[in-house]
Amino acid sequence: MLVLFPVATLAAEEIVGSIKTVEGSAVVVRDGGLLEARPGIRLLRGDVLRTGENGRIGVIFRDDTLLSLGGDTEMAIEQFAFAPGAGRFGLVLHMIRGVAAFLSGQIAKLAPDAVRVETPVGTVGVRGTRFLIRIEG
Incomplete structure (x- = not known):
């Protein structure tokens, strides 16, 4: 039996980033399944990051x-495009609940209008470099 199937699946998908740090309870929801969040996991468009009450993900x-x-947070990676040579930029995150800190990278510097965080009560357009967002309830 080969263990290459998940690797082949990841290779076919565009990797948008990776998990650098994890504390406590945290998972990645991908294609209806749950992956234990741990450093080094590569993230794909469509992944949902979910932390437990004591969880943290970087x-x-x-x-x-x-x-x-932060703890008890859920955020989906809706869109990611970073192809400077082709002029393609975009980062859209959908925050369902919890607390998140954001420090913008190259997409926000090169195409500020291409970055936004959607929440249940509105959309945050990124015009600065960092912000903190909390959704209660």
Whole structure:
């Protein structure tokens, strides 16, 4: 039996970033399944990051954007495009609940209008370099 199937699947998908740090309870929801979050896991468009009450996740995207999720947080990676040579840029995150800190990378510097964080109550357009967002309830 070969263990190459997951690797082949990842190779066919565009890797948008990776998990750098994990504390406590945290998972990645991918294609309806759950992966235990751990450093080094490569993230894909469509992945949902979910932390437990005591969980924390630190992510770095390919354009050097940094994202830190606090406890009881859920965020989906809706869109990611970073192809400077082709002029393609985009980062759209959908935050469902919790707390997140964001430090913008190259996409926000090169195409600020291409970065946004959607929430249940509105959309945050990224015009600066860093912000903290909390969704309660």
